[in-house]
Amino acid sequence: MLRVTDLTKTFGGLKALGGVSLHIPEKRVLGLLGMNGSGKTTLLNCINGLYEPSSGDIQLQGTSLLGLPTHKIAARGVGRTFQVPKLFPRMTLLENLAAPFTTGDASDAEVYERSAEWLNRVELYRLRHNYAEELSGGQQKLVELARMMVAQPKLVLLDEPFAGVNPSLALLIIRLIEAMPERDGCSVLLVSHDLTSVYQLSHNIVVLHEGRVLAEGGAAEIRSNPDVIEAYLGA
Numbered sequence: 001m002l003r004v005t006d007l008t009k010t011f012g013g014l015k016a017l018g019g020v021s022l023h024i025p026e027k028r029v030l031g032l033l034g035m036n037g038s039g040k041t042t043l044l045n046c047i048n049g050l051y052e053p054s055s056g057d058i059q060l061q062g063t064s065l066l067g068l069p070t071h072k073i074a075a076r077g078v079g080r081t082f083q084v085p086k087l088f089p090r091m092t093l094l095e096n097l098a099a100p101f102t103t104g105d106a107s108d109a110e111v112y113e114r115s116a117e118w119l120n121r122v123e124l125y126r127l128r129h130n131y132a133e134e135l136s137g138g139q140q141k142l143v144e145l146a147r148m149m150v151a152q153p154k155l156v157l158l159d160e161p162f163a164g165v166n167p168s169l170a171l172l173i174i175r176l177i178e179a180m181p182e183r184d185g186c187s188v189l190l191v192s193h194d195l196t197s198v199y200q201l202s203h204n205i206v207v208l209h210e211g212r213v214l215a216e217g218g219a220a221e222i223r224s225n226p227d228v229i230e231a232y233l234g235a
């Protein structure tokens with residue numbers, strides 16, 4: 001459903017992505033590993049249109065996303081969370097979740113129903129009238145995830161969903177990601193430094209090293225790949 005082909009992105013003289021290709025089938029989780037600065041966030045930024053790739057192609061269900069602005073890519077069904085959640089701090093949780101619908105055609109009742117359902121799924125319904133800024137960092141990550149899912153995306157890009165999250169919230173996030181392919185019908189690109197969670201959740205894993213694909217395969221293969229151990233896991 002997502003196909004990235006020979007993608008490059010340069011910043012001045014720095015090649016952040018040096019020809020990355022990967023594929024995520026329908027309803028599959030692809031884990032993306034790599035040391036700091038290996039290009040993971042740059043790849044997510046290219047996919048959702050925050051960065052314009054220098055060359056290569058990105059296709060969602062057979063149609064190129066190149067040249068589209070972020071809101072059009074979101075409208076095609078690509079959701080995104082960030083390392084540091086980007087909520088509207090002085091809006092309530094319900095208002096934050098309804099925000100993606102300001103230009104859509106869902107009825108108010110439908111938006112409320114979906115928002116309430118997702119606030120329940122992230123176990124924050126009781127705080128629905130609180131401002132986003134009143135929540136802890138981990139709770140804000142859950143609200144951002146819920147806001148993304150209310151829009152019923154086909155593909156979600158998760159950037160470090162467990163960073164700065166306490167173990168019980170991390171478990172909840174793992175359960176939510178686990179349910180995404182079958183219950184929510186979407187594919188997932190999961191960027192995380194939490195190897196255990198990536199191994200547990202991913203159908204397939206890509207390891208980036210200095211902007212290139214160093215290895216690709218299932219958890220067992222990646223764990224035992226000598227190049228990966230040397231470049232990343234052994235570090």
Ligand SMILES: Nc1ncnc2c1ncn2[C@@H]1O[C@H](COP(=O)(O)OP(=O)(O)OP(=O)(O)O)[C@@H](O)[C@H]1O
Pocket residue numbers: 011014016034035036037038039040041042043
């Ligand atoms: N907007 C930018 N301008 C200049 N350089 C950038 C920009 N964004 C990323 N880079 C550079 O591109 C390289 C890849 O960065 P990126 O953030 O994609 O790595 P990452 O794998 O996500 O790292 P981390 O695990 O630390 O989040 C780094 O050298 C970074 O400094």
